[in-house]
Amino acid sequence: MPVFSGSELTCLRGDRLVFTGLEFRIAPGGALVLLGPNGSGKSSLLRVMAGLLKPLRGTLGWDGVSVADDPDGHRARVQYVGHLDAVKPVLTAAENLAFWAALAGAADPAANARAALDRLGVPHIAGVPGRYLSAGQKRRLNLARLLAAPATLWLLDEPTVALDRAAIALFEGLIAEHRAEGGMVVLSTHTDIATPGGEELHLDDFTPYADDEAGGEGEFQEEGAAR
Amino acid sequence: MSRFLRLVARDLRLALRQGSDATIAVMFFVLCVVLFPFGVGPEPNILARIAAGVIWVAALLASLLSLERLFQTDYEDGSLELLSLSSLPLEAAVLAKTLAHWLVTGVPLIVAAPLLAVLLNMDAQGFGVLVLTLTLGTPILSLIGSIGAALTLGARRGGVLLSLLILPLYIPVLIFGAGAIDAAINSLTPRPHLLLLAGILAAALPLAPWAGAAALRQAVE
Numbered sequence: 001m002p003v004f005s006g007s008e009l010t011c012l013r014g015d016r017l018v019f020t021g022l023e024f025r026i027a028p029g030g031a032l033v034l035l036g037p038n039g040s041g042k043s044s045l046l047r048v049m050a051g052l053l054k055p056l057r058g059t060l061g062w063d064g065v066s067v068a069d070d071p072d073g074h075r076a077r078v079q080y081v082g083h084l085d086a087v088k089p090v091l092t093a094a095e096n097l098a099f100w101a102a103l104a105g106a107a108d109p110a111a112n113a114r115a116a117l118d119r120l121g122v123p124h125i126a127g128v129p130g131r132y133l134s135a136g137q138k139r140r141l142n143l144a145r146l147l148a149a150p151a152t153l154w155l156l157d158e159p160t161v162a163l164d165r166a167a168i169a170l171f172e173g174l175i176a177e178h179r180a181e182g183g184m185v186v187l188s189t190h191t192d193i194a195t196p197g198g199e200e201l202h203l204d205d206f207t208p209y210a211d212d213e214a215g216g217e218g219e220f221q222e223e224g225a226a227r
Numbered sequence: 228m229s230r231f232l233r234l235v236a237r238d239l240r241l242a243l244r245q246g247s248d249a250t251i252a253v254m255f256f257v258l259c260v261v262l263f264p265f266g267v268g269p270e271p272n273i274l275a276r277i278a279a280g281v282i283w284v285a286a287l288l289a290s291l292l293s294l295e296r297l298f299q300t301d302y303e304d305g306s307l308e309l310l311s312l313s314s315l316p317l318e319a320a321v322l323a324k325t326l327a328h329w330l331v332t333g334v335p336l337i338v339a340a341p342l343l344a345v346l347l348n349m350d351a352q353g354f355g356v357l358v359l360t361l362t363l364g365t366p367i368l369s370l371i372g373s374i375g376a377a378l379t380l381g382a383r384r385g386g387v388l389l390s391l392l393i394l395p396l397y398i399p400v401l402i403f404g405a406g407a408i409d410a411a412i413n414s415l416t417p418r419p420h421l422l423l424l425a426g427i428l429a430a431a432l433p434l435a436p437w438a439g440a441a442a443l444r445q446a447v448e
Contacts, residue, residue, distance in 0.1 A: 050312055053448055076314050084305025090244040091237075102233045103313045 002063040003027055004049075004153060004184055009058035011044050018044050019206040022058070026186065029179045031198030034188040040203040042188035043083070046155045049186060050080040079151035081159055085138040089131035093117065093141050096130055097148050104149030116147035121170055135162040143171060146178075154178065156187035168193065230315045231323050238327030248293040253335040256289035260343045271348045278347035279357070279408035280401075285343075286336050286361060287397050290368040293332050294393070295386040297324060297376040298443065308447050317440040325373045325436065333365035349412070356411040356421075360404040363424040370428075370435035371396050377442035399427060 009022040018041035026032050034042040047053040049060065051067065051074055060067040060074075067074045087096050097113035106112045117123050120140045125133060133141065139162045146154055154175075160168050172194045175185050187193065242248050263281050267273055301307040301324075310320050340361055341354055349357070375393040379385040407420035 052308060052311065072314065075312050078312060080308070080312055082305055082308060084303075084308070086305040086309050088241060088300075088304070088306070090241060095240075099233065099237050100309065100313075103230055103310075103315060105230070105314060 002152075004060075004062055006049070006060045007058055009045070009048065009060075010056045011041060011048055011053070012056040013044060017208045019203055020057075020208050022203075022206045024201055026184045026199075028182040028184060031175065031179060031185040031187070031195040033193070033195055033198050033200050034186065034203060035200055036203030040207060042203055043157050045203065046080070046082075046157050046186065046188060049153075050078055050155050051075065052080075077152040078155060079146050079149060079153070080155045080157075081142055081146065082157045083161075085142045087130040087133065087138050087141055090129060092127050092129055093122075093133065093137075094126040097141060097144055100145050101148040104151070106149060109148070112148040113144075116144040117141070119147055119174070120144045121167070136164060136167065139163055140167060143174075146174070152183050154183065154185045154187075156185065158188055158190065160189060160191055160193060230313075231319050234310075234315065234320060234323040235327045235330075238324055239330060242327065242331040248296070249331045249335055252289045252292050252332040253339050255292055256285050256336050256339055257343065259285040259288060260347065263347070275348045275350060278344060278349035279353065279405045279412070281347065282340055282343055282349075282357065283360075283364075283401050283405045283408075286340070286365065287368060287394070287401060289336060290332055290365060290372065291390055291393065293328070294369075294372040294376050295379070295389055297328055297373060298380055298446075299376075299385070302380050302446060307443065311443065311447050317443060318436040321373055321377070321436040321439040321443065322432075325369050325439075328373070329366050329369040333361075333369055336365055337361045349408075352414070353408045353412040356408050356417045359421060360407045360417075360424060363421065363428055364400050364404045367400050367424070367428050367431050368397060370431040371400075373439045374435050374442065377439040377446065380443070380446040400424065403427070 003025060005023075005025040007023050010020040011018040011022075022045065024032060034045060036042055044053060048055050051071060062070070062074060062077075086100075087093075091099070094110065094113045094117065097116060098109040101109035101112040101116075114123070114126060117126050120143060122137060122140050122144075125137055125141070130138070139159075143159060160171065163171065168191070175193070175195060179185060185195070185198075187195075260281055263277070264274060267277070298307060301310065311317050313320075337358060340357055344354055344357055372389075372393055375389045378392065379389045382388055403420045403423045407417035407424070410417045410420060
């Protein structure tokens with residue numbers, strides 16, 4: 001059984017230590033919810049997990065094998081949904097989606113795209129160019145990528161921003177289904193997304209204290225002076 | 228390979244639907260060359276003498292115009308992150324985007340160049356070599372430009388910085404491109420110039436995507 005884990009992870013952004021000594025472990029069917037105040041490193045951790053960002057120290061492992069030794073294999077099993085929607089304004093929703101499905105190696109990307117849009121409850125936007133989509137529709141289109149280009153590990157950075165309640169409920173169902181099939185989900189959120197049996201990871205537990213206090217006070221004073 | 232072609236097809240489709248990049252490059256090219264007779268006077272001998280150099284300099288500048296946007300839109304809308312996470316190697320993605328850029332902006336220049344050569348009273352002996360040098364040279368311009376476009380990603384006033392970085396690197400291409408045409412017009416063999424151009428292309432083809440991909444990895448971090 002593959003296990004995705006990280007040990008002793010340390011992340012540096014600019015000259016600020018974001019988190020240090022971070023450990024996590026996800027088994028098949030598991031979910032990890034990243035919690036913490038703004039700037040505690042939720043997005044950074046997701047980018048580290050995706051391989052977009054190299055950790056300063058520490059290792060990520062998949063089934064005991066270091067991810068750094070097998071970056072191509074890791075990319076193939078990860079699907080990352082970030083803050084940006086990656087929707088091209090002049091391509092239709094279906095074309096946008098079909099491109100990512102094809103890039104992930106889908107046999108019939110157009111059919112995958114249609115099916116994924118159906119599942120997300122927005123089949124009617126298939127022929128609509130990206131520039132006419134609302135923020136919520138773009139988000140649904142971006143989440144449809146998870147279905148159109150299937151991967152084992154979903155890394156979701158605040159996936160429910162701009163979604164209405166019905167869509168959030170639908171999305172919770174998709175996560176449950178993905179986990180039932182043995183997939184893994186890591187997500188950061190400020191709203192409540194129901195992930196029964198999911199573990200929580202509080203990122204402020206791994207924030208280095210001394211640095212944070214000094215940096216925090218400095219920032220506060222600067223803000224006060226600016227006002 | 229099919230993923231590579233998918234990316235090329237997507238970029239071509241984006242370029243055709245937006246429509247501006249291709250026409251702007253070729254219009255700029257034509258206007259730039261047309262300005263010279265007004266500046267240096269309509270003396271046919273002078274124009275014929277400078278034709279090769281003028282056309283090549285105008286082609287350099289025209290290919291610079293849209294380079295800034297080569298990775299910019301993908302960077303801003305998050306597509307670049309997803310591209311670097313896809314199973315297509317980032318080097319291949321850079322090559323695919325460069326190829327699409329060349330098809331959209333380089334090929335129209337090659338088509339327009341003989342017409343401009345007529346306008347500048349260039350010796351008919353040089354026409355074939357002109358097209359040949361541009362066919363070898365414009366891919367080099369796109370390839371070298373892709374390194375600059377990747378390096379200046381996210382920089383303020385990236386376009387100006389890009390020109391300053393890239394134009395000096397274009398000098399060898401300009402020398403051998405214009406030199407080959409001059410040689411052909413003066414009944415000498417353009418072969419050494421063309422071989423050197425082909426050599427630069429052969430070197431740039433693997434090296435530029437490699438350097439571009441390294442710069443993009445820095446940019447998405």
